[in-house]
Amino acid sequence: MKPTSSAAARNELASDKAAALALTPVSRETERRLDRYIALLLEWQAKTNLVAPSTLPHLWTRHISDSLQLLDLAPEASFWVDLGSGGGFPGVVLACALAERPGAKVHLVERIAKKAAFLREAIRVTGSPGTVHLSEIGDIVEKWSGRVDCVTARALAPLHQLVGFAEPLVKKGAKALFLKGQDVDAELTESTKYWKIEPKLHSSRTGGQGWIVAIDCIERRS
Numbered sequence: 001m002k003p004t005s006s007a008a009a010r011n012e013l014a015s016d017k018a019a020a021l022a023l024t025p026v027s028r029e030t031e032r033r034l035d036r037y038i039a040l041l042l043e044w045q046a047k048t049n050l051v052a053p054s055t056l057p058h059l060w061t062r063h064i065s066d067s068l069q070l071l072d073l074a075p076e077a078s079f080w081v082d083l084g085s086g087g088g089f090p091g092v093v094l095a096c097a098l099a100e101r102p103g104a105k106v107h108l109v110e111r112i113a114k115k116a117a118f119l120r121e122a123i124r125v126t127g128s129p130g131t132v133h134l135s136e137i138g139d140i141v142e143k144w145s146g147r148v149d150c151v152t153a154r155a156l157a158p159l160h161q162l163v164g165f166a167e168p169l170v171k172k173g174a175k176a177l178f179l180k181g182q183d184v185d186a187e188l189t190e191s192t193k194y195w196k197i198e199p200k201l202h203s204s205r206t207g208g209q210g211w212i213v214a215i216d217c218i219e220r221r222s
């Protein structure tokens, strides 16, 4: 798909944007930031695979709304850590949405240099409160010293691994919010072999078979 060269593709994306903003409304300022982010993502997508090409016509509903819906599950959270940010979902979207909240900050952790470079550029062009860490997740979460209210991950790893990644941050008081697909029950069963957790499941507002797993407390089984 070549969205910028096709009027039909532009129209499709515009109607997808309208559907997404009806589902997860944002302020005018946030919408402008998200527009800049999407424009950059489409530019970079030609040289770096940031999202699955099949999802390009539905960038707003599949990726932007999917990310924005997390805000309602942690309305007071100002300090976020997004693990394995890739093309910026949900991290960059959250940073765009939190830009008007004084003092808010989103940390984005990504181990691939090219993707981290994209994330830095996305934070710059959107003027959002984000910091990109080019790092392995394991290296950074163990020595995290700042405040963290919420830790997120999407399309990163099976749930039992995500719980392990998030454990040091949840022990510091963070709530974990993981975006998961239809196999969430099997992933929860597997996770409880290794971890004592009391997850809350929220069905995704973006349709399909998606779930958000919210976890406030993590203890390793001995």
Ligand SMILES: C[S@@+](CC[C@H](N)C(=O)[O-])C[C@H]1O[C@@H](n2cnc3c(N)ncnc32)[C@H](O)[C@@H]1O
Pocket: 083, 084, 085, 086, 087, 088, 089, 090, 109, 110, 111, 112, 115, 135, 136, 137, 138, 153, 154, 155, 156
């Ligand atoms: C499939 S992508 C998902 C990206 C994004 N969260 C999304 O939903 O579109 C997973 C990303 O996590 C990064 N990643 C995987 N394991 C990681 C690790 N141990 N430390 C840091 N980044 C990691 C990968 O480089 C990749 O960019």
